[in-house]
Amino acid sequence: MNKIEFLKRKATEIRKELLTMIYEAGTGHTGGSLSNTDILTVLYYHIMNVDPNNPKWEDRDRYVQSKGHAVESYWAILADKGFFPKEELKTFSQFNTRLIGHPNNKVPGVEMNTGALGHGLPISVGMALAAKMDRKSYRVYTLMGDGEQAEGSVWEGAMAASHYKLDNLVAIIDRNGLQITGSTEDVMSLEPFGAKWSAFGWEVVEVDGNDIEQLVTVLENTPNVAGKPTLIVANTVKGKGISFAENVAKWHHHVPSKEEYQLAIEELSKQLEVQQ
Amino acid sequence: MSNVALKGDKGNKIANRQAISETLLNLAKENKNILVVTSDSRGSASLVDFGKQLPDQIVEVGIAEQNLVGVASGLAASGKKPFVASPACFLSMRSIEQIKVDVAYSNTNVKLIGISGGVSYGALGMSHHSLQDLAVTRAIPGLDVMMPADRHEAKKMIEALVEYDRPVYVRIGRNPVEDSYASDNYDFQIGKAITMKEGTDITVIATGETVRIALDSAEALQQEGIDCRVINMHTIKPLDKEAILKAAEETGSIITIEEHSIYGGLGSAVAEVVSQSNPVPVRILGLPDEPAIAGKTAEVFEYYGLSVDNVKKIAIQMVRGL
Ligand SMILES: Cc1ncc(C[n+]2csc(CCOP(=O)(O)OP(=O)(O)O)c2C)c(N)n1
Numbered sequence: 001m002n003k004i005e006f007l008k009r010k011a012t013e014i015r016k017e018l019l020t021m022i023y024e025a026g027t028g029h030t031g032g033s034l035s036n037t038d039i040l041t042v043l044y045y046h047i048m049n050v051d052p053n054n055p056k057w058e059d060r061d062r063y064v065q066s067k068g069h070a071v072e073s074y075w076a077i078l079a080d081k082g083f084f085p086k087e088e089l090k091t092f093s094q095f096n097t098r099l100i101g102h103p104n105n106k107v108p109g110v111e112m113n114t115g116a117l118g119h120g121l122p123i124s125v126g127m128a129l130a131a132k133m134d135r136k137s138y139r140v141y142t143l144m145g146d147g148e149q150a151e152g153s154v155w156e157g158a159m160a161a162s163h164y165k166l167d168n169l170v171a172i173i174d175r176n177g178l179q180i181t182g183s184t185e186d187v188m189s190l191e192p193f194g195a196k197w198s199a200f201g202w203e204v205v206e207v208d209g210n211d212i213e214q215l216v217t218v219l220e221n222t223p224n225v226a227g228k229p230t231l232i233v234a235n236t237v238k239g240k241g242i243s244f245a246e247n248v249a250k251w252h253h254h255v256p257s258k259e260e261y262q263l264a265i266e267e268l269s270k271q272l273e274v275q276q
Numbered sequence: 277m278s279n280v281a282l283k284g285d286k287g288n289k290i291a292n293r294q295a296i297s298e299t300l301l302n303l304a305k306e307n308k309n310i311l312v313v314t315s316d317s318r319g320s321a322s323l324v325d326f327g328k329q330l331p332d333q334i335v336e337v338g339i340a341e342q343n344l345v346g347v348a349s350g351l352a353a354s355g356k357k358p359f360v361a362s363p364a365c366f367l368s369m370r371s372i373e374q375i376k377v378d379v380a381y382s383n384t385n386v387k388l389i390g391i392s393g394g395v396s397y398g399a400l401g402m403s404h405h406s407l408q409d410l411a412v413t414r415a416i417p418g419l420d421v422m423m424p425a426d427r428h429e430a431k432k433m434i435e436a437l438v439e440y441d442r443p444v445y446v447r448i449g450r451n452p453v454e455d456s457y458a459s460d461n462y463d464f465q466i467g468k469a470i471t472m473k474e475g476t477d478i479t480v481i482a483t484g485e486t487v488r489i490a491l492d493s494a495e496a497l498q499q500e501g502i503d504c505r506v507i508n509m510h511t512i513k514p515l516d517k518e519a520i521l522k523a524a525e526e527t528g529s530i531i532t533i534e535e536h537s538i539y540g541g542l543g544s545a546v547a548e549v550v551s552q553s554n555p556v557p558v559r560i561l562g563l564p565d566e567p568a569i570a571g572k573t574a575e576v577f578e579y580y581g582l583s584v585d586n587v588k589k590i591a592i593q594m595v596r597g598l
Binding site: 069096097098100102113115116148179181187188 | 316339369575
């Protein structure tokens, strides 16, 4: 199996895993976790230098999940990579678990506690700045939601990143076009989106965020410009992979019924067959 | 109407956010100046129906809580009556400077409704729990702080707030709440505590959804031969000092119970009053100074002793001097 095929399969397996977690826990953020599964898969299985046996390794690349609510793909991937036993995924959102509904650094592999939107970019600016101060070559990646862009702190971070010429920082926007209430353009319009980031001094790249091949190419080639932070506008589909959840706002935190769950698992299993 | 209200039926369960949005919708139909302002939170605040029926009276700012409160203060300064509805955790923390300066200091007529407060977001963790909001908002001069016990009180509180020309922070939870009151046929006044049950041996002072626990505890204590007074402190600021001092004098000891950190909330407010005027023993029940354990509200409450059994145990210790 070549790398791309492996990543595609992995992403589908992660989707199955996260759906099962949400179904069994009876809670979770389904839509946004499915939309960013491909991005996280490419980061964790191809791009980032991390060591599950040594999560605090000094030279590791850093990942900060700013859209903390979509934690399920993250938990599934960290477990699969071996940061903690897979068995533990069963405790997701249960009494006294550490696998709560948001990233938290009690869990090996998690850099920072998130959940309140608009925190990830400023945190990542700090990490990238520290790398420059220490003359380290690790990279910092952060994943934000598009609804999240309404938070002012995002733009405070954006300004600082270009001021400090953080070309070791890559911010990815999961541009699925939906937030809780509905379309981002109805709730708080963002377009022209890439132009805003360019105006803030970022090198902006657009990509189909559910296309593994494109993601690999784009992420392999960052930073595109020395002295500039990179923004990847990843156009995605909320609920990606499950036909009846795709682009439906209610699936933001909808928990599948038994029937929906079975249908979804069937669909994903078929995708896996094709990906054999 | 007497100040002692009849206890409600435990079986009735309606979320306070639902009661609040229905009340607001009814009032806003009559008064075009009543607005709700939300931050991608109309679902969480049960305001979907409001938005459909009165689209011109709902303002959406997106996920931007600082902007939310700033915009609301501008609306209020221009003659509107904005009710801001946003998760308590973000509203009380993310926007606290706007609350302090644009709302309280500028004395703009903004009503801040913190929804899904306390630990009602369960396993979403500390970022989503709101267990410091009473402490923080209470410390801001010019801002009143309230918590309704159930749907009846939520309704009466909102009706009172529409007529009340001052900045207020109201905190409610997320889930359906067991009734504490039998009906809304009782006298509700901002700043005036409600004695839910008379008693002479000890007083339990509760606020919000813990009022029900206090009522049930008093019942359990009756069986032990202990006559427990229950006070519902729906207004935490301005605090009804008179009711507290009367309880201290007449019942000798006080237990407070709240869905908040043991620091800075109702318990602290009560202790501040008692210690300065009539020092009697006060036991503060709340969440400890740590990120709360993951779990459903009932599991978390049980774990930290916000329960009938624990109130009973402590009351017995205090009354019998054990
Ligand atoms: C500061 C803050 N305000 C509000 C929320 C509640 N919240 C959680 S997810 C969400 C919508 C996020 O939309 P988006 O950023 O587009 O994420 P995605 O669609 O990728 O899930 C909101 C409002 C939050 N977590 N943090």
